[in-house]
Amino acid sequence: MDTQHTTQDFQHLKQGADDYIKRRNLRLLANHRKELRNYTRAEASAYLGIDAKTLDKYVAAADIDPRRHEDSQWSIDIAEMYRVRDLLPEALRKEPKFVRSDKQQAQVMVIQNQKGGVGKTVSAATIASGLATEFHQEYRIGLIDMDGQATLSMYYAPEAEQEGNLSVGDLMMRNFDLDEGETFEQVVSEAFLETTVPNLRILPAAQSDRAMEGWFHEHVFSHQLPSPYSLLSDIIDSVKHEFDIIIIDTPPSLGYATFNAYFAATSVVFPLSITENDIDATCSYFSYIPQVWALLENANHPGYDFMKILLTNHRDSSTTTELMNNLYDYFGPYLYSKEFKHSEAIRQASSLLSTVFDMSKSEYPKSKATFQSAQQNGYEVTSQILRDILNVWREQEQA
Ligand SMILES: Nc1ncnc2c1ncn2[C@@H]1O[C@H](COP(=O)(O)OP(=O)(O)OP(=O)(O)O)[C@@H](O)[C@H]1O
Ligand SMILES: [Mg+2]
Structure with missing residues (x-):
């Protein structure tokens, strides 16, 4: 064995993986070209x-x-x-268009749990598209995919990587040159791509964003990055006036990407699916989280407007009810009362790279009743989050 062989082996694995992902994505795209709802x-x-x-x-x-x-x-x-x-004349329109006042800050919500597969991405996509489509105020919604797995980006910007659009990693690692007269703000604004929902834009991830953690370690180690948590926040600051609510999906890890997301955020939602395993893992995570906060506070984070736990992929049964009762004992005030329920329609829609708000009932290929109840549940889940945001805006307006 020698290092040269190992280097070659890793190169072969990389090549295989890159080719596999490229082919898989092309197939997905060919099968499910996404259209407007x-x-x-x-x-x-x-x-x-x-x-x-x-x-x-x-x-x-x-x-x-x-x-x-x-x-x-x-x-x-x-x-x-x-x-x-x-x-429509004002009297016929359900709600007037929302115009954010100068006192009301753009809300930045991070969706995070270190546990994998708890529904972070599905929640981020569903909440974002729900906020954009189901409320007639037409909130301007931004999504940021901080996960180099780029699952969320496959929903809303599947061709971004092939078409050479900048990813959030490119912006953070400054993998771009400014054209003459071009500003950073313009580059960031263009990197937020239009989606199939008119008032929803996404700053996608690229597979190459996986290099981000290594890049951070290198730059921090060589003292080139005095404040390594504020890069995403700088990016968001430059386009805040274009959005009312920004939702950040994060990877199932606590690296620099997640710290940047936490640092940029004004509120936190922790998705948690009710299984014994996921609860255990999430409790371990919460035991550690004051240490995360200490670092963020030390970097001058002003504190969150709210933080909540959202139960996801929820199936009603006597076991889950018992677990829920326990959760209420320990985390009561932090739990959202409406769970994001397990639904075949959510699963089916996510395999079509869609949420239940990207398509209408008539377009859904399977049981319409299942689809309708998933939409109804998605609306309730989204509404309780919006109520928290509206509260923040109300307080900011009165301050
Ligand atoms: N409400 C739901 N109903 C049915 N299936 C769901 C629901 N929520 C999530 N799932 C399924 O669970 C799986 C994991 O969800 P998701 O990818 O959102 O988790 P995640 O926390 O983002 O995972 P990762 O940690 O890998 O990023 C997906 O296959 C998704 O389709
Ligand atoms: Mg995910």
Whole structure:
């Protein structure tokens, strides 16, 4: 054995893995080209809360032909839906568009648990798309994928890497050159890509972002990075005025990526699935978390507006009820009362790189009833988070 052989072995593993992932992603994309969410006439009138005749009138006023599709069935997509909504007189619109005041800060929510597979990514995607689509205030939502696994990015920016878009890692590691006259703010703003939801943009991760931890270690070790936790926060600061709520998905680890996410955040949501194992792991994590906070506080984090535990992938049974009762004893005030329930529709949608808010019931290929209850549950989960955010904004407005 020698180091040369080992280097070669690792190179071969890397090559195999890169090729495998590239092929898998191409196949996924070829099978599931994601489109804008579509609404039937009944869905559209329910969504806007207006009767079908009024809907027809404003669809015509927006110069949309809802029967232009190949099958000539009535349908409009979500971008058209927003155009129609913009034309509605104030009295017909469910809620006026939200305009954040100068006192109200953009909310940055980190979704984190060191335990893997607890539903961080599915929660981040569902909450973000729920906040964007289900509330007629049209909050401007940003998603940031801090996980080099780039699962979240496959939902909303599947082609970003092939098309040479900058990833969050590129921005943090400064893997770009400014063109003449170009500012950092412009580069960051362009890196937040449009998605299939008009008021949702994503700053994607790339597979190459896995190099980030090594990069941090190198730069910290050589004293080139005096404040290694604030890089993401600087990035967010430069585009804060373009968003109302930013949600950060994190990897199942406590490296520099996660510390940067914690440091940039104004609130924390800990997803936790109710199994004995996940609860044990999360308790170990919470035992350690004051040490994480000590480092963040030392780096001048001002403290969080709120932190909550969101139960995910939740199945009702007597065992989970017993575990829940226990959790309420120990973490009561921190638990969100609505669990994110286990649902075949969530699982199915996530295998189509979608959430239950990226598609409508009519587009969902399997049981409509299952889909509808998953959407209903997603709406309740999202609403309780939004209430916390609205509270923060209310307090900031009054301060
Ligand atoms: N409510 C749900 N209903 C059904 N399946 C779910 C639900 N929530 C999560 N899952 C499934 O559980 C798996 C893990 O979820 P997810 O990828 O969101 O976890 P994670 O915490 O982001 O994982 P990692 O730590 O690897 O990043 C996924 O396959 C997802 O489809
Ligand atoms: Mg994940």
